[in-house]
Amino acid sequence: MKQRFFFGGNGLKSAxxxxxxxxxxxxxxxxxxxxxxxxxxxxxxxxxxxxKDFTAQEGQHSLQHKLLNEAFDRIGYLATRVSEQFEExxxxxxxxxSDADRLAATVVMEHITAVMAHFALTRPEEFDxxxxxxxxxxxxxxxxxxxxxxxxxxxxxxxxxxxxxLRRQLLLHMILFPLGIRDFQRMLLRExxxxxxxxxxxxxxxxxxxPRGLVVSVLPRYLALLKPGxxxxxxxxxxxxxxxxxxxxxxxN
Ligand SMILES: [Fe+2]
Ligand SMILES: [Fe+2]
Numbered sequence: 629m630k631q632r633f634f635f636g637g638n639g640l641k642s643a644x645x646x647x648x649x650x651x652x653x654x655x656x657x658x659x660x661x662x663x664x665x666x667x668x669x670x671x672x673x674x675x676x677x678x679x680k681d682f683t684a685q686e687g688q689h690s691l692q693h694k695l696l697n698e699a700f701d702r703i704g705y706l707a708t709r710v711s712e713q714f715e716e717x718x719x720x721x722x723x724x725x726s727d728a729d730r731l732a733a734t735v736v737m738e739h740i741t742a743v744m745a746h747f748a749l750t751r752p753e754e755f756d757x758x759x760x761x762x763x764x765x766x767x768x769x770x771x772x773x774x775x776x777x778x779x780x781x782x783x784x785x786x787x788x789x790x791x792x793x794l795r796r797q798l799l800l801h802m803i804l805f806p807l808g809i810r811d812f813q814r815m816l817l818r819e820x821x822x823x824x825x826x827x828x829x830x831x832x833x834x835x836x837x838x839p840r841g842l843v844v845s846v847l848p849r850y851l852a853l854l855k856p857g858x859x860x861x862x863x864x865x866x867x868x869x870x871x872x873x874x875x876x877x878x879x880x881n
Contacts, residue, residue: 629699629700629703629759629761629762630703631703631759632703632704632705632820634703634758634759634762635757635758636757636831638828638831638832639817639820639822639824639828640813640817640824640828640829640831640832641828641831641832641835643705643812643813643816643817643820644809644813644832645758645762645766646697646700646705646707646710646813646816647710647809647812647813647816648809649693649696649697649700649707650697650700650707650708650709650710650711650714650812651710651711651714651808651809651812652689652690652693652769653690653693653694653697653711654711654714654715654718655714655718655737656686656687656689656690656693657690657715658718658722658730658733658734659686659734659737659738659780660682660683660686660687661730662727662730662731662733662734662780663679663682663683663731663734663779663780663783664679664683665727665730665731666727666731666783666784666787666788667679667783669786669787670783670786670787671786672782672786675779675782675783675786678776678779678782679779679783681776681779682776682779682780685772685775685776686776689769689772692765692768692769693765693769694708694711696761696762696765697710697711699761704820705816705819705820706815706816706819707816710812710815710816713812714808714812717808728788728790728793729793729797731780731783731784731787731788732784732788732790732793732794732796732797733797733801734780735780735781735784735794735797736794736797736798736801736853737801737805738773738776738777738779738780738781739777739781739798739850739853739860740801740802740805740850741773741777742773742774742777742860743846743849743850744770744773744842744846745769745770745771745773745774745777746770746774746846746849746863746865746868747842747845747846748766748767748770749767749770749771749774749865749868749872750868751840751845752767754835755767764876764879764880767872767876768876770872771868771869771872771873771876774865774866774868774869775866775869777860777861778859778860778861781859781860791856794853795853795854798850798853798854802850849863
C-alpha cells in the first residue's frame with residue numbers, strides 16, 4: 629500500500645478505516661478478557677468450545693490488524709497511536725466497571741461488529757476502491773465476526789442474563805463508539821496536516837448517512853438487540869459465511 633488516501637482518494641474515508649483498524653487490537657483484547665472472566669461459570673461444553681474458537685479468532689484479528697496498522701504508520705498515519713490511546717481510554721473505563729458490565733459491553737460491541745460485517749458482505753462493492761490487502765483483511769474479518777457472533781451473547785445469557793444491562797450498554801455504545809472513531813479520524817488527519825475538502829466531506833456524509841449509507845443500513849439490525857427475547861441468530865446470515873469463504877479462497881488462489 630503506497631497511496632496515503634487509499635480509499636478512493638478520500639482522506640476522511642481513509643482515516644475512518646485507519647481509526648477503525650486502530651481500535652481493533654485493544655478492543656479485541658478486552659473482548660477476550662471479558663469473556664474469559666466468566667469461563668469457569670459456563671456449564672455447556674459446546675459453548676466452552678465456542679469460547680476457545682472465539683478467542684483464537686479474535687487473537688488472530690488483533691494480530692493481523694496490528695500488522696495493517698504498522699502498514700498505515702508507514703504511509704504517514706498514527707494508527708499505532710490510535711491503538712495506544714484507545715487502550716488507555718478502555719483501561720480507565722474497565723477500572724470503574726463490574727465484570728457483568730464489561731461482558732455486556734463486549735456483547736454490544738460484538739453485535740455492532742456482526743451488523744457491520746453483514747453490511748460488508750452484502751454490499752462488497754463499497755470496498756472496491758480499497759487496496760486488495762485491506763479489502764481482503766476486512767472481508768475475512770467480517771466472515772469470522774458473523775461466524776462467532778453469538779458466543780459472547782451466549783456466555784452473557786448463561787452467566788448474567790440481565791437484558792436491561794445490555795440495553796443500557798447498547799444505547800451508551802451507539803453514541804460513544806462513533807464519537808470515539810470520529811475523534812481518532814480527526815486526530816489522524818490533523819497529524820497529517822490534511823484539511824478535508826468539501827468534496828471529501830460530501831462523500832463521507834453520503835457513505836455514512838446517505839439513503840444506502842452505513843448508518844441507515846445497519847441501524848434497524850443494530851436496534852434489534854433491544855427487542856425482548858432477541859438472539860443474534862434470529863437474523864440468520866450464516867449463508868454469508870460459507871459463500872464468502874469460498875469467494876475469498878478462490879480470489880486468493
Ligand atoms: Fe474480530
Ligand atoms: Fe468478534
